[in-house]
Amino acid sequence: MDLGLAGRTAVVAASSKGLGGAVAEEFAEEGANVVMCARGAEELAAAAESVRARGSGEVLAQVADLSELGAGEEVVRRAIERFGTVDILVNNAGGPPAGRFEDHTPEAWRAAVRLNLESALEMTRAALPAMKEGRWGRVINITSVSVKEPVDNLILSNSVRAAVTGWAKTLSNEVAADGVTVNNVLPGFTRTQRMEQLASATAERTGATASSVMEQWEKVIPAGRMGEPREFAAVVAFVASERASYLNGLSIAVDGGRTRALY
Numbered sequence: 001m002d003l004g005l006a007g008r009t010a011v012v013a014a015s016s017k018g019l020g021g022a023v024a025e026e027f028a029e030e031g032a033n034v035v036m037c038a039r040g041a042e043e044l045a046a047a048a049e050s051v052r053a054r055g056s057g058e059v060l061a062q063v064a065d066l067s068e069l070g071a072g073e074e075v076v077r078r079a080i081e082r083f084g085t086v087d088i089l090v091n092n093a094g095g096p097p098a099g100r101f102e103d104h105t106p107e108a109w110r111a112a113v114r115l116n117l118e119s120a121l122e123m124t125r126a127a128l129p130a131m132k133e134g135r136w137g138r139v140i141n142i143t144s145v146s147v148k149e150p151v152d153n154l155i156l157s158n159s160v161r162a163a164v165t166g167w168a169k170t171l172s173n174e175v176a177a178d179g180v181t182v183n184n185v186l187p188g189f190t191r192t193q194r195m196e197q198l199a200s201a202t203a204e205r206t207g208a209t210a211s212s213v214m215e216q217w218e219k220v221i222p223a224g225r226m227g228e229p230r231e232f233a234a235v236v237a238f239v240a241s242e243r244a245s246y247l248n249g250l251s252i253a254v255d256g257g258r259t260r261a262l263y
């Protein structure tokens with residue numbers, strides 16, 4: 001199946017590693033131009049180099065802290081300056097800290113809203129006019145299976161991602177007639193640094209070891225294992241593709257069957 005991604009320009013937020021990094025690799029292999037961003041210059045440059053080596057398109061890497069107002073907008077602005085448009089925008093950022101309601105200060109709540117909701121609004125606001133003008137666009141938000149089944153001890157993530165889901169569904173209705181689709185792809189337990197951090201946080205709280213926490217998680221996944229970042233990225237690439245033109249307003253879980261809900 002030709003995904004029709006060659007020559008398209010994709011902005012992938014928070015892409016120096018983990019899920020964003022895997023998505024950037026996938027797009028590069030499909031021949032797209034890829035715009036990457038993350039906070040750490042060195043790690044980002046190394047990731048961009050490896051993404052560049054995978055495809056025929058260009059790779060633009062920009063240091064950006066998406067928790068800062070205007071940083072996401074600037075990434076999109078530079079992408080448009082370099083490539084003339086943004087066809088695909090993947091909204092992503094580091095996950096908020098683990099914890100229960102009484103663990104988090106009002107500042108922690110504001111930071112989570114800023115990083116995991118507002119940065120997506122900002123980047124989308126910056127990219128939409130070009131997508132609408134070209135009458136083609138894909139906005140894809142990396143959220144979490146927690147929007148279908150909230151995860152204990154992750155109250156910040158559970159709450160803010162539900163807000164992203166409400167925004168995305170509403171936006172998908174507003175821009176569909178312009179040829180722009182808006183969907184969410186929901187990682188289940190996927191083997192990245194974020195998972196290692198969450199396993200350590202759970203281990204600290206329960207007195208177990210991080211590796212035994214991971215084993216427990218794997219036991220409740222019907223697939224019997226964690227997902228790999230590229231398994232997640234393949235679904236994002238399909239959702240971004242020409243072939244997914246009638247797929248809109250959805251939240252698609254990539255979780256090896258972990259979510260027990262019907263849809």
Ligand code: NAD
Pocket residue numbers: 013014015016017018019020021037038039040064065066067092093094095096115142143144145157186187188189190191192193194195
């Ligand atoms: P990760 O920690 O492995 O990678 C996060 C990426 O975001 C890195 O490239 C990092 O440099 C970048 N980043 C972090 N904060 C940033 C900031 N302020 N500005 C710019 N870049 C920033 O995480 P991951 O596993 O790839 O997860 C990506 C998202 O998916 C997170 O929001 C996470 O909570 C969510 N998620 C992940 C899983 C999983 O199993 N991995 C499950 C559910 C949800």
